[in-house]
Amino acid sequence: MNSIYEAYQVLSMAERALVFLVLAPIAGGLLAGIDRKLSARLQGRYGPPVRQPFFDVLKLFQKERIVVNKFQNFNIILFFLFTACSGALFFAGADILLTVFGLALAGTFFILAGFSVGSPYSHLGAEREVIQMVSYEPMVILMAVGMYQATGSFKVADLVQYEAPLILYLPGIFLGFLYILTIKFRKSPFDLSMSHHAHQEIVRGITTEFSGPALALIEITHWYENVLLLGMVYLFFGFNPWIALVVSLATYLFEIFIDMNYARFKWQLTLASTWLFTAVAGISNIVVLSVMK
Amino acid sequence: MNALIFLIIFPLFIAALALVLPAGNALRKTVGVIAGVVLSAVPIYLLIAYLDTGPVYFRVGSHLVNMVMLAVEVVIAAFIVYISLRSKRYLPIVLVAVQSLIMVTFELTAGGTMEIEHSLFVDKFSIIMALIIGIIGSAICLYGIGYIPEYHQHHKEIKERRRYFSFLIYLFLSAMFGIVFSNNLMWLYFFWEITTICSALLIGYRNDKQSIESSFRALNMNLLGGLVFAIGLVYLYNSSHIMELDKLIKLDRNLVLLPAVCMAFAGLVKSAQFPFSSWLTGAMVAPTPVSALLHSSTMVKAGVYIILRVAPALENTVAAKMLMFIGGVSFLITALMAISQSNAKKVLAYSTISNLGLIVACAGINTAAAVWSALLLIVFHAVAKSLLFLCVGIVEYKLDSRDIEDMDYLIMRLPKLTAVMMIGMAGMFLAPFGMIISKFVTLKAFVDTNPGMAIVLAYGSAATVFFWVKWMGKIMSIRHGEIEVVAHRVSRWEWFTLDVLAVSTVFVCLAFPLISSGVIDPYLTERFGNVPVPDFFNVMVTFFIMVGLLVLLPLGLFYFGFANKNYRRVATYLGGANIDNVTFEGAMASVQTIEMKNYYLQKYFGEDRLFNVGVIISLALLCVMFGVAFI
Numbered sequence: 001m002n003s004i005y006e007a008y009q010v011l012s013m014a015e016r017a018l019v020f021l022v023l024a025p026i027a028g029g030l031l032a033g034i035d036r037k038l039s040a041r042l043q044g045r046y047g048p049p050v051r052q053p054f055f056d057v058l059k060l061f062q063k064e065r066i067v068v069n070k071f072q073n074f075n076i077i078l079f080f081l082f083t084a085c086s087g088a089l090f091f092a093g094a095d096i097l098l099t100v101f102g103l104a105l106a107g108t109f110f111i112l113a114g115f116s117v118g119s120p121y122s123h124l125g126a127e128r129e130v131i132q133m134v135s136y137e138p139m140v141i142l143m144a145v146g147m148y149q150a151t152g153s154f155k156v157a158d159l160v161q162y163e164a165p166l167i168l169y170l171p172g173i174f175l176g177f178l179y180i181l182t183i184k185f186r187k188s189p190f191d192l193s194m195s196h197h198a199h200q201e202i203v204r205g206i207t208t209e210f211s212g213p214a215l216a217l218i219e220i221t222h223w224y225e226n227v228l229l230l231g232m233v234y235l236f237f238g239f240n241p242w243i244a245l246v247v248s249l250a251t252y253l254f255e256i257f258i259d260m261n262y263a264r265f266k267w268q269l270t271l272a273s274t275w276l277f278t279a280v281a282g283i284s285n286i287v288v289l290s291v292m293k
Numbered sequence: 294m295n296a297l298i299f300l301i302i303f304p305l306f307i308a309a310l311a312l313v314l315p316a317g318n319a320l321r322k323t324v325g326v327i328a329g330v331v332l333s334a335v336p337i338y339l340l341i342a343y344l345d346t347g348p349v350y351f352r353v354g355s356h357l358v359n360m361v362m363l364a365v366e367v368v369i370a371a372f373i374v375y376i377s378l379r380s381k382r383y384l385p386i387v388l389v390a391v392q393s394l395i396m397v398t399f400e401l402t403a404g405g406t407m408e409i410e411h412s413l414f415v416d417k418f419s420i421i422m423a424l425i426i427g428i429i430g431s432a433i434c435l436y437g438i439g440y441i442p443e444y445h446q447h448h449k450e451i452k453e454r455r456r457y458f459s460f461l462i463y464l465f466l467s468a469m470f471g472i473v474f475s476n477n478l479m480w481l482y483f484f485w486e487i488t489t490i491c492s493a494l495l496i497g498y499r500n501d502k503q504s505i506e507s508s509f510r511a512l513n514m515n516l517l518g519g520l521v522f523a524i525g526l527v528y529l530y531n532s533s534h535i536m537e538l539d540k541l542i543k544l545d546r547n548l549v550l551l552p553a554v555c556m557a558f559a560g561l562v563k564s565a566q567f568p569f570s571s572w573l574t575g576a577m578v579a580p581t582p583v584s585a586l587l588h589s590s591t592m593v594k595a596g597v598y599i600i601l602r603v604a605p606a607l608e609n610t611v612a613a614k615m616l617m618f619i620g621g622v623s624f625l626i627t628a629l630m631a632i633s634q635s636n637a638k639k640v641l642a643y644s645t646i647s648n649l650g651l652i653v654a655c656a657g658i659n660t661a662a663a664v665w666s667a668l669l670l671i672v673f674h675a676v677a678k679s680l681l682f683l684c685v686g687i688v689e690y691k692l693d694s695r696d697i698e699d700m701d702y703l704i705m706r707l708p709k710l711t712a713v714m715m716i717g718m719a720g721m722f723l724a725p726f727g728m729i730i731s732k733f734v735t736l737k738a739f740v741d742t743n744p745g746m747a748i749v750l751a752y753g754s755a756a757t758v759f760f761w762v763k764w765m766g767k768i769m770s771i772r773h774g775e776i777e778v779v780a781h782r783v784s785r786w787e788w789f790t791l792d793v794l795a796v797s798t799v800f801v802c803l804a805f806p807l808i809s810s811g812v813i814d815p816y817l818t819e820r821f822g823n824v825p826v827p828d829f830f831n832v833m834v835t836f837f838i839m840v841g842l843l844v845l846l847p848l849g850l851f852y853f854g855f856a857n858k859n860y861r862r863v864a865t866y867l868g869g870a871n872i873d874n875v876t877f878e879g880a881m882a883s884v885q886t887i888e889m890k891n892y893y894l895q896k897y898f899g900e901d902r903l904f905n906v907g908v909i910i911s912l913a914l915l916c917v918m919f920g921v922a923f924i
Contacts, residue, residue, distance in 0.1 A: 098831055148740055
C-alpha cells in the first residue's frame with residue numbers, strides 16, 4: 001500500500017513535476033471521456049468512446065486559426081502555462097499557497113482573454129467567470145489554511161504524508177471544497193461562464209471567440225486543472241493512498257451526478273450560496289481547529 | 294544629523310521660493326527639477342550612510358525650537374479659526390481651540406522643565422519612509438508641473454493658485470520628513486498637525502461647494518485625531534515625565550497604554566480606517582497629484598507609520614487585538630465596496646483604505662512576520678498606487694471622464710498609458726508581483742496568531758481580485774478598426790513621472806529579496822531579535838515567475854503583434870448580421886448597437902449597505918480599545 005509513497009519519495013521535485021506534466025493531460029483526457037460517456041448513459045444516450053476528447057483536441061489543432069484580434073490567444077497561452085506550472089508545483093510537493101495563487105493568476109489570464117476580444121457574449125462570460133472566481137477563491141484559501149492548522153505545514157510533500165487522516169480534522173473544509181469543486185469543474189448548476197452543454201443562453205460564453213488550436217489549449221488546460229483539483233481532494237485522505245485514490249475518483253463521479261441533476265443557477269445565487277456555504281462549513285471548521293490547538 | 298535637518302528644512306526653502314517666483318516662469322521649473330533631484334538623492338545617501346548601523350539618535354538643542362513651533366501652532370490655529378468662520382463652520386473652531394489650549398498650557402507649564410535627550414533619530418523604517426517621500430514625492434511634484442496648467446485649461450471656472458499649490462505641496466513634504474525623523478513627540482505632533490492643515494487646504498483647492506465640504510470633513514476628522522494625540526501626550530508626560538518615542542515603547546505597560554492608544558487613534562484617523570474612511574473618499578475631489586501624493590503614497594502612510602511605531606507598547610493587550618480587528622474590518626469592507634464603484638478615483642481610494650487596513654492589522658499582530666509584510670506592503674503600495682492615480686489623472690482629461698465605464702478600448706486609444714496602468718494594476722493584485730508577496734506572508738502570520746483574520750483575508754482577497762480584474766479587462770478589450778489615438782497630448786513632465794514610477798514598480802517587485810535582506814531584516818532584528826525566514830524555495834519560484842513573465846510578455850506581444858501571420862481575422866459574433874464592430878442587423882431588419890458594461894453588484898456591495906456596517910462595528914471596537922486603556 002505504501003508503494004505509491006515510496007515511488008513519490010524516490011523522485012526528486014523536478015522529476016515529480018515532470019511526471020505530472022506528462023501524465024496529467026492523459027489522465028485528465030480520460031476523465032473527460034468518462035465524464036461524457038457517463039453523462040450520456042445517465043441521459044439515455046450511448047455516448048462517444050472514452051478516447052473521444054483526445055480526438056477532439058487533435059482535430060482542433062488542425063483547424064484554421066481564426067481570430068477577432070491578433071493578441072487574443074496570448075492570454076490563453078499564459079493561462080495554459082500557469083495552470084501547468086501550478087499543478088507541477090503542487091505535485092512536486094511545494095507550498096500549497098503557491099499553487100493556490102498560481103491557479104488564481106492563471107484564472108485571471110483566462111478572464112482577461114475573455115474581456116480582450118471585445119465580443120458581448122465573451123464579455124458577459126468573462127464577467128460571470130470573475131464572479132465564479134470570487135465565489136470559490138475564499139474557500140480555496142481556507143482549505144490551505146485548514147490544512148496548515150491541522151498539520152503545521154503548507155508543504156504538499158508534508159501534507160500528503162501526514163499520518164493521521166486529515167479528513168477527520170477538516171470535515172467542514174472538505175464539504176466546502178466539494179461545493180466549490182462544482183464551480184471549478186465547470187459543472188451545472190455553476191457552469192455560468194461557459195458550458196459544455198449546448199443550452200447556454202450566452203452562446204459559448206467566455207470562449208465564444210476562441211476556436212481551433214486556442215480552444216484545444218483551453219481544453220488541455222482544463223484537464224491539467226481537473227487533475228490538480230483531484231490532487232487536492234487526495235490530500236484529505238492522504239493517510240491511505242488507496243482510499244484517497246478511490247475518493248478522488250468518486251468525487252469526480254459525484255460532480256458528474258450533480259451536473260446531471262441541476263439546472264443552471266443565476267450568478268446571484270451562485271455567489272450568495274457559495275459564500276454562505278464557505279462561511280458556515282469552512283469558518284466553523286477553522287474556528288474549531290483553533291480552539292482545539 | 295545634518296542630512297535629517299536638511300531634509301526637513303530644504304523643502305521649506307523650496308516652498309518659500311514657490312510662493313515668491315511668478316507662475317509660468319522657467320526658473321520655477323528649474324527649481325522644481327533641482328528640488329526633485331536633491332530630495333531623491335538625500336534619502337538614498339541616508340540609506341547608504343546608515344546601511345550597517347542600527348538606529349541613531351541625535352540631540353538637538355530644542356527649547357527655542359519648541360517655542361517657534363508653539364508660535365507656528367498658534368498661527369495655524371488662528372488660521373483654522375479664520376477659514377472656519379469664513380465658511381461658517383464651528384466644529385473645527387471648537388476642536389482647534391481645545392487642542393491649542395491644551396498644548397499652550399502644557400508647553401508653558403511643563404515645557405520649561407522638560408528634558409529631551411534625543412529629538413531626532415533615524416533607523417531603517419524612517420529611511421524606507423524617507424525614500425518613499427523623497428522619490429515618489431518629488432516625482433509627483435514634477436508631474437504637477439505638466440498637470441496643473443492643463444487642469445486649469447479644463448476648469449476655467451477655478452481660480453488659478455499655482456504658487457499656493459506648490460507652496461503647500463513642499464510644505465507638506467517638509468512635514469512628512471519631520472514626522473519620520475522625530476523622536477521628540479512634541480515635534481512629531483507639530484509635523485502631524487501641519488500635514489493635517491496642508492491636506493485640508495489642498496482638498497479645498499477647487500474652492501467650490503463640494504470640495505469645501507470635503508475639505509472640512511477631512512479637517513474635522515484629523516483635528517479630532519490631533520486632539521486625542523495631544524491628550525495622550527499630556528497624559529504621558531504627567532504620568533511618566535517622558536516625551537520621546539524610543540523611551541515610550543520601553544516604558545511599563547500600565548503607564549504607556551493610554552498614550553499609545555491615543556496615538557494609534559490619531560493614526561487610524563490619518564490612515565482613513567473605519568469609522569473615519571469617509572474623509573479619504575471625499576478627498577478625491579482634489580487635483581490628481583494631491584490624491585497621488587497625500588492620499589495614497591505618503592500622508593496616509595504617516596498614519597500606519599505611527600501605528601507601527603507604537604505597536605510594541607500595545608503588545609499582547611486587548612487594545613492591539615482591537616487594532617487588528619479595525620484593520621481587518623476596514624480591509625474587508627472597503628474591498629467589497631470598491632466592487633460597487635465605477636468612479637476610477639473612488640475605486641483607488643477604497644483600495645487604498647483596504648490596503649492600509651491590512652497594514653494596520655499586521656501592526657496589531659506585531660510579530661516579526663507581520664511587521665515584515667507590513668513594511669513591504671507600504672513600499673509596494675506607495676509606488677503602484679501613486680502610479681495608478683497619476684494614470685487616471687491623465688485619462689480623466691483625455692476622455693473627459695473618470696468613470697471606468699468610459700474606458701472602453703483604452704489600450705487602443707492611449708496604448709502606452711494603458712501599458713503603464715497595467716503595470717500598476719499588476720503590482721496591486723496580480724500574483725506574483727508586488728502586493729501578493731506580502732499577502733502571502735500576511736496570510737501565514739494571520740494563521741499563526743489569529744485564524745479569524747485569515748478568513749477576513751480570504752474573503753477580502755477575493756473581493757480585491759474582482760474589482761481589479763474587471764477594470765483591467767475593460768481597458769484591455771480590443772476591437773477591430775481605427776480609433777483615434779490621443780496619447781501624443783500628454784506632456785513630457787507627466788511622462789517622465791509615469792516612467793519613473795513604472796520602472797520603480799517593476800524594480801521593487803524584482804528587488805524585494807534585496808529590500809528584505811538589506812533594509813527590513815536589520816530593522817526586524819533590532820526590534821524582535823529574530824527575522825522571519827521566508828522559504829527560500831518559494832522566494833526563488835516567485836522570483837523566477839516574475840522574471841519569466843517580464844520576459845514572456847514583451848516577447849509574446851511582439852510575436853502576436855508582428856511575427857505571427859498565420860491567422861484569419863473575422864468579425865466578432867453579435868447574434869445577427871454584422872454591420873460594423875458595434876452594430877448588427879437584428880430581427881425585422883432593425884439596427885442593433887452593442888454596449889458592454891461591467892457588473893457592479895450595487896445590491897450586494899453598495900456603499901449604502903456596507904458603509905454603516907463598517908462604521909458601527911469599528912466604533913464598537915474603538916470603544917473597547919479605549920475602554921481597556923482606561924482601566
